[in-house]
Amino acid sequence: MSREVLGNFELMVLLALIRLGDEAYGVPISEAIEESTGREVLLGSVYVALDRLQENGFVTSVMGDPTPERGGRAKRYFHITGKGLRQVRETKQALTKLWKGIPELSGGTA
Amino acid sequence: MTAIRPPAVATWLLERLTSGPLREALIGDLIEHYTRRPSRFRYWRQVLTAILTTALRDGWRDKLIIVRGALTGCLAFVLFKEGGDAIFYAVGKVVWNWTVEHGFDTLRVLWFSPRYQLPPAIVLTVSCVSSGWMVARVNGSRPAALLACLMMMFFFNGFFFGAGRLGQAYQVGILHVGPYAYLLQAIAFFLLMPFLVLVGGLVRIAKHPANSSLRGWIA
Numbered sequence: 001m002s003r004e005v006l007g008n009f010e011l012m013v014l015l016a017l018i019r020l021g022d023e024a025y026g027v028p029i030s031e032a033i034e035e036s037t038g039r040e041v042l043l044g045s046v047y048v049a050l051d052r053l054q055e056n057g058f059v060t061s062v063m064g065d066p067t068p069e070r071g072g073r074a075k076r077y078f079h080i081t082g083k084g085l086r087q088v089r090e091t092k093q094a095l096t097k098l099w100k101g102i103p104e105l106s107g108g109t110a
Numbered sequence: 111m112t113a114i115r116p117p118a119v120a121t122w123l124l125e126r127l128t129s130g131p132l133r134e135a136l137i138g139d140l141i142e143h144y145t146r147r148p149s150r151f152r153y154w155r156q157v158l159t160a161i162l163t164t165a166l167r168d169g170w171r172d173k174l175i176i177v178r179g180a181l182t183g184c185l186a187f188v189l190f191k192e193g194g195d196a197i198f199y200a201v202g203k204v205v206w207n208w209t210v211e212h213g214f215d216t217l218r219v220l221w222f223s224p225r226y227q228l229p230p231a232i233v234l235t236v237s238c239v240s241s242g243w244m245v246a247r248v249n250g251s252r253p254a255a256l257l258a259c260l261m262m263m264f265f266f267n268g269f270f271f272g273a274g275r276l277g278q279a280y281q282v283g284i285l286h287v288g289p290y291a292y293l294l295q296a297i298a299f300f301l302l303m304p305f306l307v308l309v310g311g312l313v314r315i316a317k318h319p320a321n322s323s324l325r326g327w328i329a
Contacts, residue, residue: 026136051132
C-alpha cells in the first residue's frame with residue numbers, strides 16, 4: 001500500500017471527482033458532497049483538500065474559461081489521475097476488510 | 111435583470127487575504143456559489159473560513175512564515191510603542207507648561223489624566239497599525255504571517271495588558287465606584303489591538319497583494 005493516506009474528506013472529494021467526470025470544479029464538487037452527507041460543505045476546505053491531493057499527484061487540474069456569473073474568473077477543472085484511482089481502490093479494499101465481520105454494522109440499522 | 115452581487119467587503123477581504131495558485135478559482139467558485147444560493151450570512155462564513163483555511167495551509171507548508179510573522183509583529187510593536195512612549199514622555203513637560211500658560215485645561219486632562227490616557231492610546235493605536243503593516247511588508251503580504259501576528263497579539267499582548275487592566279479594575283473596585291475605564295481598556299486590549307494589527311496589514315496588502323505563486327501548479 002502506498003505511503004499517502006486518504007482522509008475521510010479527501011476520499012469524498014475524490015469520489016465526487018470520479019462521479020462528476022469532466023465537469024468537476026469547486027462548486028459541483030461541494031454540492032455533490034453536500035447531497036451525499038446532508039451537511040454544508042465549505043469551499044475553502046474543498047480547495048485545501050484538492051491542493052493536497054494535487055500535491056500528492058492524485059489529481060491534476062486545467063483552467064477553464066472565465067464566466068460573468070463568477071465575476072469574470074475562470075473555473076479550474078480537476079481530474080483524478082491513475083495514482084489517485086489506485087489510492088481510492090486501496091482505501092476501499094482496506095475499509096471493506098475492516099467492515100467485514102462486524103455484526104453491529106450489518107443490516108443497515110444503527 | 112439585476113445581477114446578484116455578493117457582499118463587496120467580504121469579496122474585498124477574500125481577494126486580499128487568500129493566496130496561492132488556486133486563489134482565482136476559489137474566489138470565482140465562492141461568487142458562483144452565492145449567485146446560486148444568495149445568502150449573505152453563508153457567503154461571509156464561506157469567505158472567512160476560506161481565508162482561515164488557506165492561511166493555515168500556507169503556514170503549515172512554510173512554518174518559517176509563522177515564526178517570522180509573529181517575531182516581526184512583536185518586534186515592530188515593541189519598537190513603535192517604546193519609541194512613541196519616549197516621545198510623549200519627552201514632550202509631556204512642554205505640553206503641561208503650555209496648557210497651564212494658555213488655559214487649555216481640557217487638553218491637559220486628556221493628556222495627563224489616568225482616566226483618559228490619550229497619549230498611550232495614540233501610541234498603542236499607531237504601534238498596532240504599524241506592526242501589522244510591517245508584518246505584511248516583511249513577509250510579502252502573505253496572510254499566514256499576518257494571522258500569526260494576530261494570534262500573537264491576541265494571546266500575548268491581549269492577555270498581558272488586558273489581564274493587567276482587569277486586575278487593576280478589580281483592585282479599585284470598579285464595579286462599585288466606577289468609572290469603567292480599566293474595564294474598557296481591558297476590552298480594547300483584547301479586541302481592538304488585533305483589529306488594529308489587521309487594519310495595518312490590510313493597508314499594506316491592499317497596495318501590494320501577495321505573490322500568488324507559492325509553488326508551481328500545472329496549468
